[in-house]
Structure formats: C-alpha cells, structure tokens
Amino acid sequence: GDVKLVKAYFGSPQLDIPRSVQKELGGGALLDIGVYCLQFVLMVFNGERPESIQATGVLLDSGVDESVVVTMKFSRKRMALCAFSIAARLPNDAVIEGTKGSIKVLGPMHCPTKLVVNDKETEYPLPEPCLPLNFTNCAGLRYEAGEVRQCLLK
Incomplete structure (x- = not known):
C-alpha cells in the first residue's frame, strides 16, 4: 500500500553525560539522537524533502535542546512525526502506517532486531x-x- 504516516521515537536519559548537554561539545537531542529519527523518516520517503516542518522543544540551561517533537508534511497527504529526548526514555521504535497495514520497527529503531508487519513478528x-x-x-x-x-x- 501507500505510506501515509511515519512515526519515530528515540529517547535516552543522558543529562549526566557532558557531551550531550554542553553546547561547546555539540550537545543536544537533535544532534545526538534525533538525527536517527529524521534519517529514518527520509529513508521511508525515499529522500523526498518535506513540504513543511514544524518543531517545538525545550532547552536546557546550557542552551542545548533537551526534548523535541517534529512534524513533517510531505506531498500526497503524507505525514511524519518524530519525538526525541536526552532527558526521558522513549519507546525507541518506529512505525510506518499505510493504506494496507503497518510495519513496526523494534529494538531500538536505529539498530533494530525485530519487524512486525501487520501483526506478524520476524526477528533478525x-x-x-x-x-x-x-x-x-x-x-x-x-x-x-x-x-x-x-x-x-x-
């Protein structure tokens, strides 16, 4: 079927790791773990650029992003949602929803070991x-x- 919605979540408590929270070390949720969510979405949509992007998040006192939610609108009425955080543990999975079913990427989504396609699980x-x-x-x-x-x- 046709892909309609892609969701990707990645969160890992890292507030005690200096490279994750200090601006001068390139810290922040987007640069550290959010890129895996965004890369997954772009892979599913074959590198297509979104028509629009909306994002909101919260910053640490150091000025780096702690948690972010991103929504993207693609052509042909397709959407993507990403949430990532260096303060909270998130499901660390991804789901591709389509007109004929869904694919769940488990274990974590950036390096999965399981796929669930229309409720049938396969382990890798x-x-x-x-x-x-x-x-x-x-x-x-x-x-x-x-x-x-x-x-x-x-």
Whole structure:
C-alpha cells in the first residue's frame, strides 16, 4: 500500500553525560539522537524533502535542546512525526502506517532486531560481538561499517 504516516521515537536519559548537554561539545537531542529519527523518516520517503516542518522543544540551561517533537508534511497527504529526548526514555521504535497495514520497527529503531508487519513478528538476530559494546544492539552497525569500507575500496 501507500505510506501515509511515519512515526519515530528515540529517547535516552543522558543529562549526566557532558557531551550531550554542553553546547561547546555539540550537545543536544537533535544532534545526538534525533538525527536517527529524521534519517529514518527520509529513508521511508525515499529522500523526498518535506513540504513543511514544524518543531517545538525545550532547552536546557546550557542552551542545548533537551526534548523535541517534529512534524513533517510531505506531498500526497503524507505525514511524519518524530519525538526525541536526552532527558526521558522513549519507546525507541518506529512505525510506518499505510493504506494496507503497518510495519513496526523494534529494538531500538536505529539498530533494530525485530519487524512486525501487520501483526506478524520476524526477528533478525545480530552477530555476537567479540568485544563488550557501549550501546544496545550496536553490533548491527558492523554492516554499516562494512558498506563504508567497500565504498572506500572502490
């Protein structure tokens, strides 16, 4: 079917991490984790630029954004909603709603291990890491790193 609405949520309490909250270190929810939500939406809409964007959020005393909600309107009456926060834990999932059903991306949405398509769940196990990892499911980023390597070798 046709995609009508995309929702992406990513929130992780990080107020105790200096690089997340200090402006001079590039802190803020958008730069740290919001980009994953926005990238997901643009991937679903095949890179199309939205017709309009509305965003609202709250700032920390340091001047960086703590929590943000973004709505985007695309052509053909399609919408996207993103919410991200470095102060609160959010579902960290994404949903693509269409005229013939939905796709839920679980586990977290930026590095998923499960898809639920019209209520049918499929699991995609990650490779076992050879070293301890800093973030949930980041072993899945090895595929991204491998693709970058292949592009550099060309």
